[in-house]
Amino acid sequence: MSELNELTLAEARDGLRARTFSARELTQAHIAAVEKARALNAFILETPERALAQAEVSDAKIAAGEGRPLEGLPLGIKDLFCTHGVTTTAASKILGGFEPHYESAVTANLWRDGAVMLGKLNLDEFAMGSSNETSAFGDVVSPWRRQVDGVVSEARIVPGGSSGGSAAAVAARLCLGATATDTGGSIRQPAAFTGTVGIKPTYGRCSRWGTVAFASSLDQAGPIARTVRDCAILLGSMAGPDARDTTCADLPVPDFEAAISRGVKGLTIGIPKEYRVEGMPAEIQRLWDQGADWLRAAGATIREISLPNTRHALPAYYIVAPAEASSNLARYDGVRYGLRVPAGDIVGLYEKTRAAGFGREVRRRIMIGTYVLSAGYYDAYYVRAQKIRTLIKRDFEAAYADGVDAILTPATPSSAFGIGEMASADPVEMYLNDVFTVTVNMAGLPGIAVPAGLDGQGLPLGLQLIGRPFDEETLFAAAQTIEDAAGRMTLPKPWWA
């Protein structure tokens, strides 16, 4: 692996500007890394020719002194973002060889700013999963391995999900950063599992236009990168108003990169007591305490707070998200695009196409969603879940009204597990991975996961900071403080290459 792969996105940007290397060299280094890393299965589709073509444009722009904010920076794109003329799968068989005639708002913003696309990244099918084991294109393997008593285990570890491809590719230095999406933790959990930084911005910060929908009221795009600064740079390009998405906020995009150096002096950081869940490993608790100490040492006030409805969040989430998904995925019916399994009549075509096209977890969620919306159950499930959602939102509002600037929690209840280890477990056990992250989606708030240390097996652990609506800047400032205190994570040596 070239030294160019070890650069952060910000360092690469500065190197390009200083003409230390060319966009072509930078892109080629990353294309080579991608090719060598196929054992990780992070990419569903590699687009090296497109990457090189974009890099040439970037070199010309840089030469002309017209470099744009992300000029020549190679990125990976989660394959949930529709890309014009480039197959988009959502990691599902149901989309067949679907080639969009349009570009998602978020990726269009990246290309507008000069970024280079290396390819489409693997994910859990339709972003439904917490381990990247539900992809129709195979499991993604984390670049991390367990290390017990100095012995590195060969066991393959999950990168988390659903943005497992994004997190693995970034941690393995295959790309400088990646787009991701987060419906219940799909950016933050894989970031925490892979020692990377991931931010789910406030609902409405990024346009959802052109991103394959999972649960419309929860879905939000965001970046995964290796540093807080890199995330800030990427989010600055991805975000912005879009009249084509009426849930997208008509707000200017702040200078996120500038915000990282603000520090936390004078800020009040809340520690929600309800997140001290039963059976939480001691090392997670220690890490959490450590995070609070770091922030305190940097001048923040740490205060215990209460978010009393937290325990209802996960069950409510697993009603709302499948309900929306069951409706959002109805369009994959074999009639207009994607997979079609012929049958004698239309109902047969629907049944055969959808049975063949959707994987087990997606089918499970469609069925749950259909059930909770059906006559006689709607009030008992969906309506109550929405009420809980309101209560969760109020909990946060009360905390913020009481002077809390951001909330610190663990990102996940454990470190990454091995591929297949959860195969025989109850699906609910897998869902428990999202216990610290779903509240943030339910309340529409911004949340960032930042690496904070390793567990006893040498696997990364992350902390989560939750902010006020549209106050990602405070999250970047606080996350930078933690990154500074914890020290940059030493990423695994490329055993896969």
Added chain:
Amino acid sequence: MNAPVNPKKLIKGGLHDWEVVIGMEIHAQVTSRSKLFSGASTAFGAEPNDNVSLVDAAMPGMLPVINAECVAQAVRTGLGLKAQINLRSVFDRKNYFYPDLPQGYQISQYKDPIVGAGEVLVDLPDGEAITVGIERLHLEQDAGKSLHDQAPNLSFVDLNRSGVALMEIVSRPDLRSSEEAKAYVTKLRTILRYLGTCDGDMEKGSLRADVNVSVRRPGDPLGTRCEIKNVNSIRFIGQAIETEARRQIAIIEDGGSISQETRLFDPGKGETRSMRSKEEAHDYRYFPDPDLLPLEFDQAYVDGLAAGLPELPDAKKARFVADFGLSAYDAGVLVAERSSADYYEAVARGRDGKAAANWVINELFGRLNKEGLNIEASPVSAGQLGSIIDLIGAGTISGKIAKDLFEIVWSEGGDPHAVVEARGMKQVTDTGAIETAVDQIIAQNPDKVAQAKEKPTLLGWFVGQTMKATGGKANPAAVNALLKAKLGIE
């Protein structure tokens, strides 16, 4: 609901008299250039799938954006129905699978519609007027169209209509006969056309009705209803109700009971038949569409739209009665179409309103109907008809000549004053000329003169002869006076 039962409206069964109870759901296509949630055109008659955006085809990641003009049209319609306008309404998804429904759900308004309760005043042919309650009006997307006749083993789908805005206008079960139902739809269509919110063209499918029909013995609680889907002409609405009511009566009188179901009307066979039973009804799994925020606007927005509304048929009718002295019936005929009312007003302005109404209703409408023309295509303009009426009023021509003049203007055009001049159609009021003619007739018919002294009604024969002799141009009053004097009739 508790209005006294009008015995004339009851249907005679084999055993009893029955009251039919009808409620309607009208689907009215909103007049707008683009669809409810996409920028695609709504133009009628395009090639299949020409007017389809990425949103209409439900491509992955596409999102709906509400069309402000459709919202304004719905509010205008609500105001025209004297209805409650809801400043906050919610779009819901109605989920079901069908090839012409690309999203797998229709975006509609379920619990919180944009328009609440209102009413429509309906005039019946016998002069009676009834008030029909409106329960609600909501906005929703139309579906596409499945084409089953294009290939032997395949069905094709045309998505041009997919996503076109519809207003579903739901009435209360206030209608008691097929006549009332037809009059209600006719009146509703008139209001929509006045407002310009729906063209009401049933042939193009711009207005379709779902008709809920039940029967009961007068005074009994409501019977079980059946819904007849998608009836697409006013005549068929009447036929479907009659057919369905008689079907239900026959079943009940045979000792059976009605099962709630959805039925289709087959005008060819003159029958309704079952489409699906209550048990087979879809579970639509309605829930608020998370892609759309609740639709909110303020009272000032509503007031602004209210200020821009045209005069509506009821107000216009009242004004025609008050200002032009018309009968309620004539005024009702004239305001049925906004263009007719406008035409009439142009004719009546500064003239005798009743005379203008007679000419417009009897001569003009009669002739237009005969030729199958609508008022916009009338060869006689309001200005020309006004001139004809002016010529009568001034005594320049008689009413009879005026009809000839109307015919000439109808087929040849021209300024009526000039036509009268050029063709010598002026009424003769010169008594000298009339007297000459009268004297000649009296001289030629001594026997009739003698008879007339015995039988004064023979005066009419003399009048006729005089008019004939003067080519119809003699002033009838002058002819009468002269003849009476010369014949010695009092």
